[in-house]
Amino acid sequence: MALRLLRKAGIPLALALCAIAVAAVFYRAPLDSLTFGNRIADLRVHADALKNAGTFGLRNAPSYEEPDDSLALIQIDEATLDPHSGLPPFPFPRSIYGRLLKRLAAAGAKAAAFDIDFLAPAADPAQDTAFAAGGRALPAAIGYTVSTTTGGIGGTQLPPPVLRNALRTGYTTVDSPAGIIIGQPLAISPMPVPGGVAKSLALSAVEAYRGSPLDLAHLPSLNGETLLVPIDVHGQPDPSRLGNVIWNAPYVSQSLSFSDALNAPIADLATLAKGRIVLIGMTAQAEGDVTAALGTDFRVPGVFVHARLIDQMLRGMYVTPAPDALNAALLVLLPLLLMAMVMRLRPILAAPLAAVAIAAYLEIAVALFVYRLYWLDILHVAAAMFLTALGVIAYRAIGEAAQKRAVTAAFGLHVSPEVVTELLKHEGSASDALAGKRALVTIFYSDIRGFTSMSEKLSAEAVYDQLNEYFEAMCEVIFKYGGYVDKFIGDCIMAIFSAPNPTPGDALKAVHAALEQQELIEIMAQRWREAGKPPLAVGMGINTGYVVMGNLGSQKRMNYTVIGDAVNTAARLYNVAKGGQIIVSESTWEETKDHFDFRELDPVSVKGKSAPLRTFEVLGRKGVAASSLQKAQAPA
Numbered sequence: 243m244a245l246r247l248l249r250k251a252g253i254p255l256a257l258a259l260c261a262i263a264v265a266a267v268f269y270r271a272p273l274d275s276l277t278f279g280n281r282i283a284d285l286r287v288h289a290d291a292l293k294n295a296g297t298f299g300l301r302n303a304p305s306y307e308e309p310d311d312s313l314a315l316i317q318i319d320e321a322t323l324d325p326h327s328g329l330p331p332f333p334f335p336r337s338i339y340g341r342l343l344k345r346l347a348a349a350g351a352k353a354a355a356f357d358i359d360f361l362a363p364a365a366d367p368a369q370d371t372a373f374a375a376g377g378r379a380l381p382a383a384i385g386y387t388v389s390t391t392t393g394g395i396g397g398t399q400l401p402p403p404v405l406r407n408a409l410r411t412g413y414t415t416v417d418s419p420a421g422i423i424i425g426q427p428l429a430i431s432p433m434p435v436p437g438g439v440a441k442s443l444a445l446s447a448v449e450a451y452r453g454s455p456l457d458l459a460h461l462p463s464l465n466g467e468t469l470l471v472p473i474d475v476h477g478q479p480d481p482s483r484l485g486n487v488i489w490n491a492p493y494v495s496q497s498l499s500f501s502d503a504l505n506a507p508i509a510d511l512a513t514l515a516k517g518r519i520v521l522i523g524m525t526a527q528a529e530g531d532v533t534a535a536l537g538t539d540f541r542v543p544g545v546f547v548h549a550r551l552i553d554q555m556l557r558g559m560y561v562t563p564a565p566d567a568l569n570a571a572l573l574v575l576l577p578l579l580l581m582a583m584v585m586r587l588r589p590i591l592a593a594p595l596a597a598v599a600i601a602a603y604l605e606i607a608v609a610l611f612v613y614r615l616y617w618l619d620i621l622h623v624a625a626a627m628f629l630t631a632l633g634v635i636a637y638r639a640i641g642e643a644a645q646k647r648a649v650t651a652a653f654g655l656h657v658s659p660e661v662v663t664e665l666l667k668h669e670g671s672a673s674d675a676l677a678g679k680r681a682l683v684t685i686f687y688s689d690i691r692g693f694t695s696m697s698e699k700l701s702a703e704a705v706y707d708q709l710n711e712y713f714e715a716m717c718e719v720i721f722k723y724g725g726y727v728d729k730f731i732g733d734c735i736m737a738i739f740s741a742p743n744p745t746p747g748d749a750l751k752a753v754h755a756a757l758e759q760q761e762l763i764e765i766m767a768q769r770w771r772e773a774g775k776p777p778l779a780v781g782m783g784i785n786t787g788y789v790v791m792g793n794l795g796s797q798k799r800m801n802y803t804v805i806g807d808a809v810n811t812a813a814r815l816y817n818v819a820k821g822g823q824i825i826v827s828e829s830t831w832e833e834t835k836d837h838f839d840f841r842e843l844d845p846v847s848v849k850g851k852s853a854p855l856r857t858f859e860v861l862g863r864k865g866v867a868a869s870s871l872q873k874a875q876a877p878a
Contacts, residue, residue, distance in 0.1 A: 254634040258581040261629035262574055265622040269573065284621035291608045300612050310553045314518040315497040315545065317525040322500040329501055336364050336373040341504065342522070343376030348508050350516035354382040355447035357414060357523030357545040361386060363402040374408035381450035385414035385443045388430065398435055410450050412443030414548070426551060444551035451519045456555070494521070494549055519552060521545055561615045569619040576603065576623055577630040584631055589639045596631035600624055678792030684739040684752040684830060685789070685809050686725065687816035688716065688759070688782040693733045696776050708775060709733065715766060716759055723755040728803050738804055749786045749833040753860060756782050756824045779821025785812035786829040807850070814848045815857065824860040831858045838863055
């Protein structure tokens, strides 16, 4: 059935492959180009699905936007930067951050994280010393940047040693192709940092909060691998792996201005900080530390990005992208299956059923994301399905009637209704299908031995009836094994395996058919004897070789047949076969010797060939008890 469908496909298959290719180009597009249709666009679809789950009929969908009570935020906001706040101009002396850490420790905070870079040593070493002293009072993480070189080696600009020795460090760099925050690897390896693994600020903050390292190997993984993301040959995290995907910015349960956090009573500060991770970062719009995150209609301060990553780790709430192999399989198989469905239906039925199929896939993919945060590609798979259905339905609607008329017009030029039936299964041009082409086929001949003497003893009507019965039975076996009856030459049958579409197993099918015919002839012979009719003995010859296959004849009379040296060889073999014998050429023997028992015969001379041909007699199927035919053929 699948092979028949492929034979029918032709242009529809090409249309489907074009649709798949277009979708694949957008799927594989770099994340910072074609953003209206690449993987970021697909992630936007998923982010919108989270906010509109009810549109898809999904009930009791979990919410991922509740404030995380484990998080608190201290904002360097406009009030903090105001000259009247009592603070020096930004960037502040680092001793101020040390004082803030000591106050947070006194207020019961469990950890802190600064979305602020402290890369160069302070002009006054005492400032770094004071900051480090705060880090020894409260577990805290500070940020640094990750960069690359033209040599493709990942580089870092780390905080000064005095801060690294007292505070945890983590990189603040996040993936933002086309200005959209899509995620951040928890760690990157290898990197020129102690241990060879650069951890993100969010990961370092969570480890400070927990008081122990996270086991990355047992966190939800990407494509079956750990969340360590290797650097590629260009010195960048592999863009095909989007890491921990951020679909929006979270709400923190508590927030306070930086200036208030420095001056509020410890009891008031405890309301904000006790038992929480406190993030310290810039939210003043004038400083420009803002970015666009998926699922939002506005730009958010960068500190919220790290808050979302921390939130995901604390809740174990990870987006799991489907492996590329799975997405690729869906991208190819679903459009092809849809094409097969559309090809089997009338266009008036195909269109609504194609719409149902696409809608069903959308529903499944959205449900997986809403309920399990499993990111199965929607945009590209659905687009490939839609374009395939649209193209094939349009093609069928326009061309189906014309193609059928072309095949019907060719009807009278062919003596074989089997060929016409086969052509009607195809929607290509009839003239193209009937044109001569070189093909490897297996040619079968059979001939009744002693037919002339038998016909002299019977009436013409009796001979006619018995031959019709014989031909009917033999043709049925040939058709069963995919053969095409080329012609009847008196009491001789010529058949081709297979025309007009040869297949790799044609030789095997031809020998199976010949054996089954001989077995059937034995059964018919018994019935004829009982009816007082003479039995028939039939010799058969089979050869495999290249022929030219197509229409042959004149404008008024044509026959779909095969010509070539391989046909002459098959004719020579059946001529030397005795009644009940099946003789095959060396080429057919080579293709079937593992399936049947053979006995090599004396070589046969063929007109036009200098060397005799090796020939083999078919004795029976391998592993099957010897039939009466095989026993009769066994050597004495």
